[in-house]
Amino acid sequence: MAVDVKLQKIMIDGGFTCPNRDGRVGRGGCSFCLCESFNPQYCRRHSSIAEQIEAGKDFFRNKYPRMRYLAYFQAYTSTYAPVDVLRRRYDEALAVEDVIGLVVATRPDCVDDDVLSLLDSIRERGYSVTVELGCESFYDRTLVRINRGHSAASSVEALRLCHARGIPVTVHLILGLPGESRDDILAEADMINALPVTSLKLHQLQILRGARIAEEWEHNKGDFLVFTMESYAGLAAAFVRRLRDNIHVERFVSSAPVDMLLAPRFGVRPAVVEARIRELLRRA
Ligand code: SF4
Known part of the structure; x- marks a missing residue:
């Protein structure tokens, strides 16, 4: 009897920062953000991307008989670096055995044609690519209040750009x-x-x-x-x-x-x- 292959996301920290922390957009970050809160145990910034994925594979090893993996660049803003740096980091993940694609978490003002061309080229190589877009609110007054550093219009624009290329967005x-x-x-x-x-991913505000x-x-x-x-x-x-x-x-x-x-x-x-x-x- 054929055994189903299950797909598991493995969260990794790609070593990125965020324009709302390093001063390009703002400092101090979004008011709700505490990045330590969302890295799982196996995901450690001082480990290489490949090591984090291998640790994740170990962690999930017994979950299903046959598994493939998506490398989930979750921490900070995972499109916030020059394109050649992004390419190297994404490729390091894709080189790990049984990794069949990427999930890239980012903010709307860090989605542009250069980044999307890179993601498109990865899809053309046969990998799955999804963008996870932190819009958080579609009210500008809220975005200002939480020091988000981008507008609702930039969320709309990022969605439009991804949609134009057929890149799935969550x-x-x-x-x-x-x-x-x-x-x-x-x-x-x-x-x-x-x-x-x-x-869509819904979150209750967590203080x-x-x-x-x-x-x-x-x-x-x-x-x-x-x-x-x-x-x-x-x-x-x-x-x-x-x-x-x-x-x-x-x-x-x-x-x-x-x-x-x-x-x-x-x-x-x-x-x-x-x-x-x-x-x-x-x-x-
Ligand atoms: S953009 Fe993301 S990583 Fe940066 S401060 Fe806001 S929630 Fe945190």
Whole structure:
């Protein structure tokens, strides 16, 4: 009997920085960002890209009988370097046995024709390539408030450029950013419906100890939606219900290490929250 081949993303830190930290766009980064919160145990900046992937393969080795891998350049802004540097780092990942493609996480103002030509050339070599685009909000007033350093228009433009080349994009959106009401958030579903978006990852705003937004939250809690597990599940389900049918929601909820998380603390695993959202969607 044939055994299915399963595809597993392996998160790696490609050694990039971010224009919102090194001064090109801003310093200090987005107010919610604490990069330490999203690197898994096997992903270490001081290891080479190939070593990180091999460590990831070891980590997932027993998950399925037959596996192939996507190298997920997740940390910081993974298109933020000269194109020849990008090519070398992507190629190092693609040279690892059983890696069949890339997932490249970036911000809208770091997507341009040079980067997309490089990604296109990798696709022409037969590899899968997906861009993960951190839009986070489609309200300029929010983007300013969280020190994001780009506008909603730049998200729209990046989506347009990727779409023109047929490069799949997964948009990241944070629900619960300061100053956004439930209605504001739901209206973003309509904005997304009008854009060439095929795939979406939703995150609840997580207030992390040490992130700058933690201070704002401490002093101004009234400007934040206070999510319980049930209220977040209800909002996420209402949001998804409002999306076009052909937008695939890849993620409904995020998880940061509990010791870093000030709020919201759902007290259950992300899988339980996702199951609740799916249950609400089935009832719709
Ligand atoms: S969220 Fe991304 S763009 Fe913002 S500071 Fe962190 S790495 Fe940079």
